[in-house]
Amino acid sequence: MIELNHVSKMYGNVVGVNDLTLRIPRGAYGLIGPNGSGKTTLINLLIGHFRPTLGSLQVLGTTPTSDRRLLRRIGLCPASDVLYPNVSALEWVRYQVRLHGISRRECKSLAEEALETVGMTSAMHRPMGTYSLGMRQRTKIAQAIAHQPELLILDEPYNGLDPVGRNDMTQLLKQWTRSGRGLIFASHVLQEIESVTASFLLLHGGRILASGTAQEIESILTDTPQEVFIKGRDAAKLIHRLADVDWVDALQLNHGKNELRVSLREPAEFYGRIASWIRDDNLAIDQLQTPDGNIEAVFESILRRHRGETS
Template sequence: MSHSNSDTPMIELVGVSKLYGQVIGNNDLNLKIAPGAYGLVGPNGSGKTTFINLLVGQLRPTLGSVRIFGKDPWVDRKLLRRIGLCPATDVLYPNVSAAEWVAYQVRLHGFSRSESRRLSTEALDFVGMSDAMKRPMGTYSLGMRQRTKIAQAIAHNPDLLILDEPYNGLDPVGRYKMTQLLKQWTHEGRSVLFASHVLHEIEAVTSSFLLIHGGRLLASGTADEIEQILADTPQEVSLTGPDVDRLVHRLADAPWVQSMQLTEERTKLKVALRDPTKMYSQLARWISEDGLRIHQFQTAEGDLTALFESLLRHHRGEL
């Protein structure tokens, strides 16, 4: 029975593991997602690059099957025309101009020489490299090289754009421009999967996440769904100030406190909470009643490691 394209998942992994000798790069990945924009989130070294290399057919799974638009990327090399990859590694062709390099990459997809040049120019315009594209890449800043890599990934108009840590090494202006560029790409109805270890950079582009840690896919869903998982998870907060140690006795009896840790210099207190809302409502009262000097109250939400630790505990059934 033939499926129409809309029914075919964009990415489908069934029982995929990739072993490097004794080391597991990815372990038992199962995933089925429709076209759209997704952030692949995980701490560095979590298996994001292995996962991407499996998708683009640069690696073959040791076990299981990978399908992109219903086809096997390891076997079907024509599939690469539908995928654009911006790898994490830097581009090192100091004497070649961006225009030449991008045109050459497009040519590899089977386009004619003149078509390749036209597509190269269009893509470099799109990423804001028009002025510098004839200069040798050795003269470029890191941000310019990063934009050139993206131009190479989008020049052949792929259906799916895959980016590995596209924000690496960019300054704040470069980061803003990168976000705008990815938003524009998704607004045009195209699909993107981009790996990052910074949650808020992904949230600026899409609310759909795939969480990867230790080579395993822990969860996929929207930011809200993942926050819901976290709402049932002990949250860590830290308080800083000269009087934090005077909070210890207040917190000691609270049923919603799971654990506490005071630093040696007694100016920082870390608290794991079962119900953060209870803490928020009590804290202000305690500070005013006891006249405490507390300068900073921080949740660990921005800290991805905490997020993953709690998801892992979920995953192992410890919560």
């Protein structure tokens, strides 16, 4: 779906993205990173709005800056507000579809269908200047999907949506991915990514620090330092076991909660022994709380390693 070969984008002396080399098969991917990490720059490269300073890239088998027909195959929802206050949603979405070379008659039906999909049918004839932020966001999503693209690229699509709107958006994106079409979903809020897909690209400082699927996330967690909480009446009785190994950095016991917090340098060693320790010592342990499956734990662990805080 996307191929990057040593791609860098410079703004004078500022690096937007830095030497990205990556092959992404068709599927749904969360592009995760803090503000200023390079997410929007990468999106602009993918749609051909920016030309790489160095390197080359292809999207859906073609070069974005040399083949403008690619835009017919891509749907984009930018982070910026690009709506016109005196124009209705139906007029605006229909015009956006028309720009892709689709007939006038088909444009209207496609625009109406997309606005219905995002829950804007009842308001689609009103001027967009009367819309709330959430309604404007729904309208932007409608124009991104109306021409039925192969690849949907969303930059912070949950901006301005209330809880109902966020749930609706999540269901729409899940349905989109189930249809087999591509999705790149940029956000700095990890929970938004997790609700749609387990495949992620972690961008920081203009570089890809990690990428992977749900299974690879678990592998990353196992190999990176983390904290584990052991809860139960006999949690304190594990201290003598954990104090004798060199892959535990710290232990902290909360007597009131019967909870033991363990800072692990090598989590795989812990997971390989904890069950037998509990069985052999006949301990009453109610809960073992780990960060497995939580992308935020991966994010923090990899950033600590990238900054040199852990080995």
